[in-house]
Amino acid sequence: MMNQLQRSIFVATVLSVCCVQSAWAEVNSENLGVENSLDINSLEQVSAANSIPQISELEPSATTVDEWITQIAQSSIVEITGIQVNPSDAGLEVTLEITGTQPTPSTSVVGNALIINIPAAVLSLSDADEFQQSNPAEGIALISATNLPNNRVRVAITGADAPPTVSINGVDQNLILSITSNAESVGATEEDAIQVVVTDEQEEGYIVDNSTTATRTDTLILEVPGSIQIVPQQVIQEQNALRLPDIFRNVSGIGEEGGFGDALDQFNIRGFTATGQIFRNGIRVPNVFSPLVETENLERVEILKGPASVLYGALEPGGIINLVTEQPLDDPRYAASLSVGSFGLLRPTFDLTGPLNADETLLYRINAVYETGERWRDFDTDIDRFYVSPVLTWRISDRTDLTIDGEYLYDERPVDRGIPAIGDRPADIPRDRVFGDPDDFIRTESYSLGYQLEHELNDDWRVRNAFRFLQTNSINLRLDPFSPEGLDETTGILTRAFNFNDPLEESYIVQTDVVGEFATGPVDHTLLFGVDYVRQYQHFETFFGDAIAPINIFDPVYEELDRPSLSDFVVPGFDIVSDSVGIFLQDQIDLTDDLILLVGGRFDFIDQESIDIESSSTTTQYDEAFSPRVGIVYQPIEDLSFYASFSRSLVLNDSVQADGSFLEPIRGTQYEIGVKGELLDGRLLTTLAAYNLTRTNIGVPDPENIDFFISTGEQRSRGIELDVLGEILPGWNVIASLGYIEAEVTEDGGSELEGNRLRNVPDYTASLWTSYEIQSGNLAGLGFGAGIFYIGNRAGDAQNTFELPSYLRTDAALYYQRDNWQVALNVKNLFDVEYFESVNFGRLSIEPGAPRTVVGTVSVEF
Structure with a gap:
């Protein structure tokens, strides 16, 4: 094998x-x-x-038959060969000289700019790569035209005080834009206008049309047969979302999974755990003890729901998180901010980017953050955090780019196991009451280094190669609730013990993709072929101490404890080494203008070895598996899609049978249907999805030998989700979600768990965040934001002996931006609601939510 x-x-x-x-x-x-x-x-x-x-x-x-066929296939692309700007009775007339059939543009508004997107088009001017004209008429500050990826052209017409209006007409070989200014006054300069013109290097606002996470190709979201949700950078900044759970509140179907005492990112998607399924720019960050993700350099967060093994390997079936980070820019930009807030928060950041040489073939970017403060519950251990991320891009040629990036993160904070349950609810005690030791801590250092090389073989084919090394070294010492003695719910006596972990994790990841576009007669194809290799090494030292130091949760008396030092723990530990190779193939087939078929499959070869250092015993397992995906999209009109899909996933099974062998891999199987639409001229993206997702081959106790397992377990999650994102009116944005999940144990070898709900999975979730920024007048730049986040009831343990109650949290924001600076005030949990986030493990470790928190931020950009 x-x-x-x-x-x-x-x-x-x-x-x-x-x-x-x-x-x-x-x-x-x-x-x-x-x-x-x-x-x-x-x-x-x-x-x-x-x-x-x-x-x-x-x-x-x-020069060859292949090239000739390719050019014929591309003949439907409209070329814009000239742009003429002339005054008219209404204001201004912009004439685009085109070759080919008349395109169907869409319009949107960003700030004072009217954006006209022209699909299946390319800007082919004789004397320049782009077009700009400043102050062409009264009330119009700038007109620009720019090529965008995937054969799109964007024309931006910027008003002096307000976005203009447009009438679009096709006459012969011209596309005529009749522009009417809505300005109250004139005087804007070209410099002012450029700040609001949208190009591929500037922020996209709330709406993002394309995603690479779902297909590993740059695909329109409307053409993806699955649910892919995006939280853009503007939402993250408006909400001052410093941690991933703050971001996930905006998306349906995601819940928290405890977080190891609020120290790690642990969550579930569509009812099943997704811990360890975080990706960064399409490359997995697999380490279990990786510290809390830094959000400062995120351009957006993409959440792909459902099985993703076909492209990303052995994964749980709920979904994945892809963090898309900021990249170097052509124009120099220097930004800094300082946040000060509740519980001693002090958080300075800076972001530097620009070219390193005159011809702009070397670009750089550096993001850095320092954060200090206190846990809102009373610990002596403070939060101490430092993060830096350098990125270097080398444009080797017109067809070849190399990006090298690294990350370093140091994070120290208290480990907080929360409060216990009494009866079927969390104990009725003050939410800031601590039952650990004030000096409990977790300290983590993480290093990451990698590169991404992309080369265009020709206009239709390109190859990508990436490598990443990641190392995480963590250590923690905490006073935990102790089991089996645990809690006497009548007297309130809680038994505790000192526990210790010292994990070291390393990952080496190599992946290569080849992407090509071609046609077979009238049918267009986007073909993806790839291979990847992952080697992961984990060394764990874990010690669980004897029961000591009981405390009364109703009337605690805090005594000074004989706290052990790290040198007191001599633990042999164990090592886990795994190697996995995946080979995958995917084809996106445009059967007709309104029908798209997605077909893909992947073979995985996984070998894992576990070594008990003390006994020198070794346990191995090897598996091969095939993961398919099939999806279809029907677009009766350009802005509306109906889709259906089938997909499967796998993850290694650590349950051992009586003969000493491991069970077959755990498989996930999903059937999903949905509808997507772009409303308000493409400014509002909505997704409605319904799914049925099962997780099978789960180990349950062998009735003939309870020390081993047999494979008869099954869990099922089914639900409905609605997500909305975009701009309702100029300056008025919204992101909203609504979800229902029925997640339960459907088979468990006839045990008492059958029919039970899965832990930490809310039955209902809902969110609404909306913001508005005044566009003109003396108060231009003043913005407001408000949001409500609802989480329904959740089962607290597998036996369903207690439940976390539902809650509704309200957040608010006030900000003002002028020229190159901005001030903001964020209030989280505005009405100081008492609520509970999730359960760490069992009845003794419920994580309470934070009280009202206020953060003020000042930022400046040069």
Whole structure:
């Protein structure tokens, strides 16, 4: 079996090396100008050029049958060859000279800018890559036209005081934009206007049209046969969301999973755990004890719901989180902020980016954060956190980019197991009462380094290769509620014990993708082929002490304890080493203009070895599995999609049978249907989904030998979700969600757990956050935000012996931005509601929610 795995690893490595060598060969060929088709005169022209031409400037002729077929397939793309701006009786007339059929543009408004998006089009001006004209008419500050990815052109017409209105007409080979100014006064400058023009390097606001998480290709969300939700950077900033749970409140179907005493990111999606299923720019961050994710450098967060093994390997079936981080920019930008708030919060940040050389082929970005403060519950251990993330992008050529990035995070904070349950509810005691030791702590250091290399083989095919190394070293010492003695619910006596963990985790990840676009007759294809390899090493030292130090939860008396030091723990521990190789293939097929088929499959080869250091005993398991996905999208009109999909997932099973072998991998199977729509001229994106998701091959006790397991367990989650995101009117934004989940044990070997609800899974969730920024006048730049977040009842343990009650939390924000600075005030839990976030483990560790929290922030940008 190991030989099969070794062969798979060899194949993955060879493919990765070949792809990288191909990219470098193409780079060297391009840079040295030694292609066979170049003559001496061409070489002289290249050396005399001031800059390397952009791809959009090149017009290669077809020299092979394949190239000729490709050009025919691309003939439906509209070319904009000229732009004329002329005054008219209504204000202004912009004429776009086009070749090809008349396109169908869509419009939206961002600030004072009217945005016109033209699909299936490319800007092909004879003298420039883009178009700009300043102050062409009274009340119009700027007109610009820019190429966007995936053959789209964006025209932005910026008003001096308010967005203009437009009438769009197609006449012969022209697209005519009749512009009417809505300005109250004039005087805006080009510099002012550029601040609100939307380009591919500036913020997209609330609405994001495309995603790479669901398909690993840049795909329109309306064309994805599944539920993919995006929380953009503007929402994160408005809400001052410093932690992932603050972000997840905006999305249906996500719940918290305890968080190891509010020290780790642990959550569930669609009823099943998704802990350890966080990705960063499409690459998994698999370490279990990774510290709380830093949000300062996030451009957006993408949540893919349902099984994702077809593209990302062995995973639980609920879904994944992909963190998309900020990248270097062409224009220099220097930003800093300072947040001060409740419980001693002090949080300075800075963000620096720009070019490193004159021709802008080397770009950099550095994000850094320092944070200190106190846990809102009374511990002597303070929060001490430092984060830095450098990124360097090298534009090797017009077709090749290399990005190298790293991260360092140090985090120390108290471990807080919360309060116990009495009867079927959390104990009726003050929510800030602590039953651990004031010096309990968890200290974590995390290092990460990697690269992403992308090379365009030609206009239709590209190869991507990425590598990442991640190391997490964590240590914690805490006074935990002790079991089996636990809590005497009559007297209130809680038994406790000192426990200790010292995990070290390392991950090595290599992945290579090849993406191509081609046509078979009238049918267009986007093909994805990839291989990835993950090696993960984990070393755990864990010690559970004897029961000591009882305390009365109703009338606590805090005594000084003989607290052990770290040197008191001598624990042999155990090691886990796993190797996995995945090979996958996916095809997105445009059967017709309104029907899209997505078909994909993946083979995984997984080998895992567990070593008990004290006994030197070794346990191994090897599995091979196939994970398919099939989906279909029907678009009766451009802004409306109906979809249906089937997908499966797998994750290794750690339950052991009586013969010493592991059970078959746990499988997830989902059936999903849904509808998506873009409303208000594309400014509002809505998704309504219904799903049935099962998790099978779960180990249950063997009735003939209770020390071992058999595979008869099954859990099911089914529900309905609604998510809304976008801009209702200029300056008025909204993100909202509504979800229902029925998650239960459907089979458990005839045990008493059948029919029980899964723990920490709310039956209903709802959220609404809306913000408005005044667009003009003396108060322009003043904004308001308010949100309500509802979490329904949740089962507290597998036996359903207690329940966490539902709650409704209200947040608010007030901010004002002027020129290059901004001030903001955020209030979380505005009405100081008492609520409970989740359960760490069992009846003795319920995590209460924070009281009213106020944070003020001042930021400046140069």
